[in-house]
Amino acid sequence: MPVKIAxxxxxxVKLLTPLIRDAIExxxxxxxGKTAILKPNIVIPAKPKSAIxxxxxxxxxxxxxxxxxxxxxxVIGEGAGLGADESSVFETSGYKKLDKKxxxxxxxxxxxxxxxxxxxxxxxIPKIIADADLYVNLPKMKTxxxxxxxxxxxxxxxxxxxxxxxxxxxxxxxEPLVELAKVVKPDLIVVDAVEAMExxxxxxxxxxxxxxxxxxxxxxxxxxxxxxxxGINHNEVEHIKIGTRENICPEKPDLPGDIGDVKTSFKxxxxxYGHILNVYSWRNPYACSMCxxxxxxxxxxxxxxxxxxxxxxPKFAYLALFKRIDIIQGFHAKIPDExxxxxxxxDCTKKIAEESGFVYVKGCPPKSEDILEALKKAK
Ligand code: SF4
Numbered sequence: 001m002p003v004k005i006a007x008x009x010x011x012x013v014k015l016l017t018p019l020i021r022d023a024i025e026x027x028x029x030x031x032x033g034k035t036a037i038l039k040p041n042i043v044i045p046a047k048p049k050s051a052i053x054x055x056x057x058x059x060x061x062x063x064x065x066x067x068x069x070x071x072x073x074x075v076i077g078e079g080a081g082l083g084a085d086e087s088s089v090f091e092t093s094g095y096k097k098l099d100k101k102x103x104x105x106x107x108x109x110x111x112x113x114x115x116x117x118x119x120x121x122x123x124x125i126p127k128i129i130a131d132a133d134l135y136v137n138l139p140k141m142k143t144x145x146x147x148x149x150x151x152x153x154x155x156x157x158x159x160x161x162x163x164x165x166x167x168x169x170x171x172x173x174x175e176p177l178v179e180l181a182k183v184v185k186p187d188l189i190v191v192d193a194v195e196a197m198e199x200x201x202x203x204x205x206x207x208x209x210x211x212x213x214x215x216x217x218x219x220x221x222x223x224x225x226x227x228x229x230x231g232i233n234h235n236e237v238e239h240i241k242i243g244t245r246e247n248i249c250p251e252k253p254d255l256p257g258d259i260g261d262v263k264t265s266f267k268x269x270x271x272x273y274g275h276i277l278n279v280y281s282w283r284n285p286y287a288c289s290m291c292x293x294x295x296x297x298x299x300x301x302x303x304x305x306x307x308x309x310x311x312x313x314p315k316f317a318y319l320a321l322f323k324r325i326d327i328i329q330g331f332h333a334k335i336p337d338e339x340x341x342x343x344x345x346x347d348c349t350k351k352i353a354e355e356s357g358f359v360y361v362k363g364c365p366p367k368s369e370d371i372l373e374a375l376k377k378a379k
Contacts (some may be wrong), residue, residue, distance in 0.1 A: 003216035016061035033133025045092035079108030106330035221251030231265035287330020
C-alpha cells in the first residue's frame with residue numbers, strides 16, 4: 001500500500017478535511033463501519049501550537065471525514081505518559097471542544113482492557129481498540145532522544161497500561177515497539193507534520209514547519225516515509241530497522257509523486273544527554289520518557305511558581321552556571337565517566353544511589369516538588 005503525502009500549509013480544519021478525504025481516496029481505501037477510535041499523540045497536556053502534541057485541527061478534520069463516510073460512534077482515546085496530569089490532557093491540549101461534535105474523549109489509562117497474546121506472553125490493550133470497526137493512528141512527527149524519531153509505531157505506546165509502559169522500557173523499548181506493531185495494526189495512519197518538532201524531542205524540541213500530512217496504513221512504511229521527509233536514514237532508527245528485518249513492511253516506502261518540496265533535514269536530539277547549562281540529564285534506553293523529562297518539567301514548573309523564585313531559582317542558577325550536576329534515571333542507569341554531583345531520579349535508581357551515596361529522588365516517575373527539593377539541597 002503506498003503512502004500519500006498531502007501538503008498542508010496550516011491548521012485550518014476546512015483545508016485539512018478535503019486533504020484527508022482525497023488521500024484516503026487516492027490510497028483506494030474503503031473505510032466502512034459505525035465505530036471508530038482515533039489515537040492522537042498527547043503525551044502530556046500541552047498547547048496545540050507547542051508542537052508537542054497532534055494538533056486538534058487534524059483530529060477535527062479526521063472526524064469530519066469519518067462522519068461523511070457514516071461513522072456514528074467516534075472516540076478520541078489517549079493514555080498520557082507516566083506522571084502526566086491526566087485530568088487536564090484534553091482540556092489544555094484543545095481537544096475538549098471536540099466533544100461538541102458528538103465524539104467521546106476517553107482516558108485510555110483508565111479504559112477497560114482485554115488481553116492479547118504477543119511475544120512477551122500477554123498484553124492488555126484497550127477493549128475500545130479491539131472492538132472498534134476502525135482504528136486511526138494520528139501521531140505527531142517528532143525527533144526523540146531515545147528512539148531517534150517518534151511517529152506511528154511509537155504513538156502506539158500510548159495504548160498500553162502504565163504497567164506495560166514500564167515493562168516496555170525494561171525490555172529495551174525498540175523491539176517491543178516492533179512486536180506491538182505486529183499485534184495492533186491501524187486501519188489508517190495520518191501523521192501530523194504540518195508543524196513538526198526537531199531537536200530535543202519529544203518534549204523540549206523546536207517547532208519545524210514541514211507543511212504536510214503523511215497518510216498510509218502500514219506502520220513501518222509510514223514511518224519510513226516520514227524519515228525520508230525528516231532527512232533521517234530509516235536504517236539508523238532501531239525500531240524501523242528491526243521492523244524491516246521482520247518483514248512487516250515493504251522493502252522501500254512506496255511514495256507516490258515527488259516529495260522534493262516537503263523533504264527537509266531535522267536536527268536530532270542529543271542521544272547521550274540533554275542539558276541546561278551545567279546540569280546534564282543522561283539518556284538511557286531503559287528509562288521511561290516521563291523520568292527522562294521529569295527534570296526539565298520540574299524546572300519549568302519552578303519558573304512558573306512564585307513559591308520557588310527566591311528559593312530554588314537562585315540556587316539552581318548558581319549550580320547551573322558555576323557547578324555541575326549529572327542526573328541519571330531508569331533501569332541499568334550508568335554513572336557517566338565525567339560528572340559532577342549525581343542525582344538519581346526515580347525508583348529504578350534507588351540501588352545505585354544507595355550503593356554510591358548519591359542524592360536519590362523517589363517516585364515512579366518522581367514528582368516535580370521532590371526533584372526541586374533535591375536540587376535545593378544539592379551543595
Ligand atoms: S522510575 Fe522512571 S524509569 Fe523507572 S519505571 Fe518509573 S518512570 Fe520508568
